Every structure is written in C-alpha cells, then in structure tokens.
Amino acid sequence: MTSQIPEVVILRLPLYLRILTLLEEENAGVVSSQELGARLQMTPAQIRKDLSYFGKFGKQGKGYNVRLLLGELRQILGVNREWHMAIIGVGRLGKAILDYGMLTPRGFKIVAAFDIDPQQTGKKVGRVVIQDLAELANTVKNRGIDIGIVAVPPSQAQQAIDCLVGCGIKAILNYAPVAPRVPKDVRIQEVDPVLALQTMTYHLKSLGSP
Amino acid sequence: MTSQIPEVVILRLPLYLRILTLLEEENAGVVSSQELGARLQMTPAQIRKDLSYFGKFGKQGKGYNVRLLLGELRQILGVNREWHMAIIGVGRLGKAILDYGMLTPRGFKIVAAFDIDPQQTGKKVGRVVIQDLAELANTVKNRGIDIGIVAVPPSQAQQAIDCLVGCGIKAILNYAPVAPRVPKDVRIQEVDPVLALQTMTYHLKSLGSP
DNA sequence: CTGTGTGAAACATTTCACAGCC
DNA sequence: GGCTGTGAAATGTTTCACACAG
16 A cells, blocks of 8 residues: 655655746646646656656646646645744854745744854844753744754764754754764755765866867 | 766765765774765665776775775865856845855855846955956856856846856856756756755655654 | 556666675 | 675666547
8 A cells, every 4th residue: 555656756846846836926827747847857757757646636638737736736745834943053054044034935934943052042043042952852842843954063963963863853954064874764854055066066077168 | 988877876976075074084094885884874885886987996805995085086076176156146145155164165166246236246245246247257257167156036046047057157056946947068956955845844744743 | 639647668776696805 | 704896686767658538
C-alpha cells in the first residue's frame, strides 16, 4: 500500500507551486503541461508523470485548472496552514533571516529567537524577543514550533542542531556550512549559496572566451 | 573523449570540499571513504566512485590524504582562484548578501552593485558604490565579472536576468522566487529557503505525534 | 484535434563485490 | 588486515508513445 513516491518528485513540487502561484497572479485559468514545461525548462512528460503520483488533476484536451492544481499542491505539500519556526543565532545572518520578508507571507513564521550569548537575551529583533537557549524546550512546546533554523557560526552549529533535535524538532533549515549529523528521522536542509556557486564554477572553468 | 561526468556528481563535489576543509582544520592527515561517508551520511562506495571519475587520489589500505584531495577538488571545481561577482538589487536582501561574511573568504567576491532605482546610485554599501544598471556592460568588462547575483523583487527578476545575460554573464545566482528563462548556455542556480522548507513540510505533514 | 495519464522502454545512478595494492 | 578503484548488477528516473477523454 506504500505507493512510494520518488524523492526527486517531492523536490520538484515546490517549483510547480511557485510557477502556479505566478500564473494565478497573471490570471491564467488553465495551463498545459507543455506550457509549464516551457516555463520551468523541463519536459511536459515529466510534469504529467510527477503529478500523476498524486491524482488526476488535468482535463484531456484542456490542461490543468490553475486554481485547482494550486490547491491540490498546497494540500500535498502541507502548506495550507501556518508553520511555526524558531531561529537559533541572532548575529548578522540571523537578523537578516528574521528581516527577510518572503517567509511569513508564504506560511512560514519565525515566532521565537534564541542565542547562546547571554548578552543578547531580552533584546528585541523585529517582533520577537531573544531568549536563552535553555528555554528552547519550553518554547517548542508552548508555541508549537515545528521547524528550527540554524544561523550560528560553524563551530556552534552541531551544538545548536543537537539542541533542536533534543527538543523533538524533526525539520531543520541549516545555514551553517558544516556537515551536520542528525538522527535519520530528522530532516535537515542545507542553505549555502557557496555550494551553488561552486557547482557553477566547475562549469565556468572549462569555458573558453568566445 | 568526453568522459561525461554525471551532473549529480558535480553537485556533490562541493560537499566533499566542505567536509575536507573542516577535516583539515581538525588536522586530520588522512581520511577513508568509510569515515567521509559517516560524516556526510552517504555510502563509502558512492564517494569512491564519485572521486574515481577524476582520478585515483587514494592509497589502498590507508585512505585519502586530506590536503592532497582538498587541492585536487579545488582544482576540479575551479575554486583555486578568486571569482568576481556583481549583485543587482540593493534592497534589504541585497544588503544582507553584501554583508554576508562567508563569500569572500571562500573565493567569491562581490566587486560591484547595481540598482534600477536611480535614487540609490552613488550610495555606498560596504566596500562598493551602487551603480546604475546602464553601466553593467562596462563594469562586467572592466572588472572581469564572472557571476551575477539577482536580489531584486520577483517582478523585476526576469529583467535583471536578461540584463546579465545580455552582458555575456554565463552564471547567475538567483534569489528571486520566480521561474526564470535563460539561454541554455547560461547556468542559473536558485536560492530560495522556501523551496527547502516546502519539501520538509511534505514529510512533516504525515508525521503523527509519537 | 488537443492534451492527459500511464505502462513499457530507455537511460542514469547507486550499490555490490572483489581484484589488487599498501 | 584494511581500503581503494571499478566492472557488473540492481535500482531509480526520465522519456516515449499511445489509448482515451473532452
């Protein structure tokens, strides 16, 4: 009964969600896999197959109803609700993440901030008051925190991660450029622009000037 | 003669580079694929196979010399030099990227900043003076810019990207949550924490409380 | 006639397992 | 004995091509 959806498919769903959101803003009523493929630079067949893992959302001869598919994808990804997050590390990077306006409107709200430095405790950043890391466990329970964000220097990253894991957090967004170790029931996603840059330089390197 | 290295392998090389950098800081002289696998949560066989596409860097019975392998990987990825980047968009996000201390020490230097808003032109952010977008082509040539960073609002992203492409840029780091269109000889990498969060909520969703 | 949904074929990637070297 | 490098097997993913619905 485990239909076993490939992980690569899950990685692409947010891309579909993003483009459909843009299409809805453009008031597109219907879209074909052809058109989605052109916009996302991928084959129509792949899009159809990906979506078919979750149901039959299209109409033959017509395509997909944008609003309907958007709703389905939101449901599938679980983004038809608000998720609460806590951030650890309120240095420059942490402040920038708190200040980044794209999270809350997309359903991801940072409701608590922590720092190891006791000097920071009690200060306010945006809407949240910086707390001592010792209070994490309580706050996770009281405020219903689902996701942790790690924005501390590399040397403190594993400690912060262990702390989140110890509090029962099962999903972590990690900005520290380290190779963290987590139990296998905990998801961790790396955000490191340098990794992305390095894959590009690999290709740039072998590029003669035209 | 095209040995054709799988793209997934290229995506993993920066992870190897990152862990080896940490290992060198810990003064590890030698490391086995076993140990790398444990640290990166992947199989030793995969690491050995990945590296074997580029040469024989290990010693049987011993493992890989950390410093040597680090040097090889830097060479392969093309990060044994400094890369020059230009950023477009100097709002909150753009300022945060300019302020992010992890780029320069890892060989990626932002040497120019641009904004569409003429009000911004001439102001200084960190070490760079904000220029008008019209000057992009000249600056790309004069300052030897290899990579563009897009940090404008979604509605202006495609315009910024077209501008970079028009100036001959072949690699773009895109922070705007859009589905950009670029010619196929241009690499573009998305940086969007929301995409990462959404793949995690997919898995969180189907997680009963224990 | 257009465009979806989908088995089956083609292709890509990972894992296995072992020869060979330190 | 321990560990790499690597063909070959196993597994996973994408593309094809077509029946069928609007």
